[in-house]
Amino acid sequence: MRIATFNINGIGARLPRLLDWLAETQPDVACLQEIKTQDESFPVAALNDAGYHCLIHGQKGFNGVAILSKVPATETGRGLRGDPEDLHARYIEAEVEGVTIASIYLPNGNPQPGPKFDYKLRWMARLEEHAAALLASEKPVVLAGDYNVIPTAEDVFSEPAMGNDALVQPETRAAFRRLMFQGWTDAIRAVQPSGPAYTFWDYQAGAWPRDLGLRIDHLLLSPGLADRLIDAGIDRTVRAGERASDHVPVWIVVRT
DNA sequence: ATGCCTATGCGACATAGA
Numbered sequence: 001m002r003i004a005t006f007n008i009n010g011i012g013a014r015l016p017r018l019l020d021w022l023a024e025t026q027p028d029v030a031c032l033q034e035i036k037t038q039d040e041s042f043p044v045a046a047l048n049d050a051g052y053h054c055l056i057h058g059q060k061g062f063n064g065v066a067i068l069s070k071v072p073a074t075e076t077g078r079g080l081r082g083d084p085e086d087l088h089a090r091y092i093e094a095e096v097e098g099v100t101i102a103s104i105y106l107p108n109g110n111p112q113p114g115p116k117f118d119y120k121l122r123w124m125a126r127l128e129e130h131a132a133a134l135l136a137s138e139k140p141v142v143l144a145g146d147y148n149v150i151p152t153a154e155d156v157f158s159e160p161a162m163g164n165d166a167l168v169q170p171e172t173r174a175a176f177r178r179l180m181f182q183g184w185t186d187a188i189r190a191v192q193p194s195g196p197a198y199t200f201w202d203y204q205a206g207a208w209p210r211d212l213g214l215r216i217d218h219l220l221l222s223p224g225l226a227d228r229l230i231d232a233g234i235d236r237t238v239r240a241g242e243r244a245s246d247h248v249p250v251w252i253v254v255r256t
Numbered sequence: 257a258t259g260c261c262t263a264t265g266c267g268a269c270a271t272a273g274a
Contacts, residue, residue, distance in 0.1 A: 009273085010263050034273085036264065061264050062272065108274055148274070167274065202274070203261035214274075246262080246274085 001256045002026070003101060004235075005144035005217055007033040007200075007247035011064075015043055017241055021249060022050050025235065028070050029096050030249075031103030031144040035064035042066065059089035065103040065145070067094045076100060082126040090123070097256065099225065100134060104145030109166030117166050120148070124175040131220075132182055140225040140254075143184070146247065147218050149176045151186070154194060155215035157207075167216060185226035187219040187252045188234065199234055200247045208239055217250045228255040 004027040008014040011032070022030065030052070035042065039058040047054050052068040057078045067073060073094040080091050090105040106127070109120030134141045150167045153159045162168045180186065188197050198213025207213065221229060235249040 013263060034263095108272080110272095110274060150274095162274090165274065200274075205260050207261095216274080243262090 001028050001097065001099070002251055002253050003029045003031070003099075003142055003144065003219070004249045004251035005031040005033070005103065005146070005219060006249040007105070007146040007217060007245060009034045009245040009247065010036045011042060012037060013243060014245055015046060017238070017244060019046065019050055020241070021235065021238055022052065022068075025249070025251070027251060029073070029101055030068040031101065032066040032068065033064075033103060033105040033146045035066050036062060037064060055092060055094050057089045057092040059087075062088075063105055064089045065092045065105050067092055067101060067103050069094070069096050071096065073101075080123070080126040080130055082129065083122065086123070098140065099254070100137075100139050100141040102141070102143045102145070104143055104147065106145065106147045106149065108148045109172065112164070112166040112169060117169070120166060121171055121175060124172075124179070128175070128179050128182070131179055131184070135182055135222055138224065139222070140228070141222040142225055142252070143220040145218070146216060147176065148216055149173065149218075150214055150216055151176055151218075154196070155198075157196075157198075157212040157214070162214075167214065180220070183223055184220035185223070185229070187221055187229060187232040188215070188250065190221075190226065190229060191232040197234060198236075199250050201239055203246055217247055219250060219252050221252070225254060229253075230255055
């Protein structure tokens with residue numbers, strides 16, 4: 001079973017690239033982030049034609065997550081508990097062939113310090129709580145998405161260049177470690193323990209041609225699913241396409 | 257020390273991204 005995550009940065013602008021990538025790599029499940037549209041405007045027909053069912057948690061203009069699957073998926077949740085005021089569409093969860101799959105768009109948090117950074121940390125605390133409940137269920141789970149967290153200095157082209165960024169702050173990294181230490185496995189680091197494994201390159205300043213990237217898109221596996229991990233990878237070449245997203249797809253293959 | 261680029265909205269620039 002191939003499960004991928006892809007921050008597409010706008011389904012409106014990215015549909016052709018998304019369809020190309022789906023046709024080429026044929027994931028069984030694709031978790032999307034930053035669809036930047038409401039449910040009604042999501043191109044369900046085009047994706048059905050490509051062989052995918054759609055679960056959509058959309059929002060006008062910003063954010064928005066979705067889960068595409070070849071076989072029908074059962075939605076098991078949208079949004080995180082713990083803040084009724086939070087209306088951002090950043091979390092959707094489904095069960096596919098016995099595997100619980102979450103598509104996560106964690107808040108960016110810039111500028112920091114400030115209210116956006118506070119929101120990021122509160123959101124991470126809510127995710128931590130939900131993730132603990134998922135682990136307690138002892139089901140196979142993958143938490144896939146754009147975490148907006150650069151876990152270590154190895155995951156960024158230059159630590160000093162990003163020093164003031166919300167993605168590398170000690171509080172951000174500590175919150176991510178707390179999540180990981182619950183017992184999750186970072187799929188990419190399971191396959192490639194060290195060295196650059198970037199998943200994002202800024203549109204600005206020639207970041208892609210200069211390979212000034214970040215590793216911020218992650219697939220976290222529950223212990224039971226980590227035991228079934230066959231391979232994991234990053235579809236770097238997608239970044240070179242026409243009108244590419246600033247993120248590229250990251251994927252795992254797990255034994256079914 | 258700032259902008260660099262891109263996508264979206266009911267727009268003619270602002271906001272958000274990371």
